[in-house]
Amino acid sequence: MSVPARDSVPAPETRVAAFPKAKVLPIVAARPKPWRARFVAVGRAVAGKVVPPLIPLLFLxxxxxxxxxxxxxALPPPSRVVADTWELITDPFYDRGGLDKGLFWHLFASLQRVLLGYSLAAIGGVAIGTLIGQSQWAMRSLDPLFQVLRTVPPLAWLPLALAAFKSGEPSAIFVIFITAVWPIVINTAVGIRNIPEDYRNVARVLQLNPLEYAVKIMIPAAAPYIFTGLRIGIGLSWLAIVAAEMLIGGVGIGFFIWDAWNSSLISDIIVALIYVGIIGFFLDRSVALVGVLVTRGTATS
Incomplete structure (x- = not known):
């Protein structure tokens, strides 16, 4: 067997040149398109907030x-409630004159009364709470009186209001005011009293006048407490108006519920209660959102 000559064996450089190395490309994961990534993120966020409440609701x-x-x-099942009130649900804007109106008009009338009475309670409650929180003398003078008045049930004020105003509309607004004002007063006073002493010292060093102190230090520092009282107040206002309208009559969701009871329309009552709960939820969230915006996140929603 003959051995090949040394010159016939290709050199290493020749072998490398004859068989070049394959170019290795980096493996890069395919990135989703920007709009798709945003859509997925928004979908997950919505699902995280919507799905958990739906589970107990479906179970119920x-x-x-x-x-x-x-x-x-004794009570109709959900399927029968929907069947009995389908026209009421699908056409909430009908108006056949008098008190025969759709749910929208009853809710709208109740909301008008609530917003008026609640606005008066918010203005008066913050003002009185600020006075009590700043003045020790005012707190000792007014706090016992307020503690007695706030324990009176809201509907107990209605006969007195009817005797004073001779009309159901201002009486209902007064009941809302007297119901919502107490948590606003108490929480505002607590917030004012809990202002750190360092803030007061800064105001003295800067020689702020009372108006500047109120706008720049006192109100921002007490805002989380104030909005806590405002949230409690709006919930109590909605509770009070529904109960008051059952007694004073007229257009309103409370009267609608009472009239449905007198007509033995249990399904109508259930639908009205669902609307009352939904409206109350949105009222609370609206005040909470305003609190977050005003306090820059210090008042949690």
């Missing part, structure tokens, strides 16, 4: 349907 509806499906059940 299923249990309600099973318990009230029998012929001897």
């Amino acid at each position: 509806l299923v249990v309600w349907e099973l318990l009230c499906a029998g012929p001897d059940a």
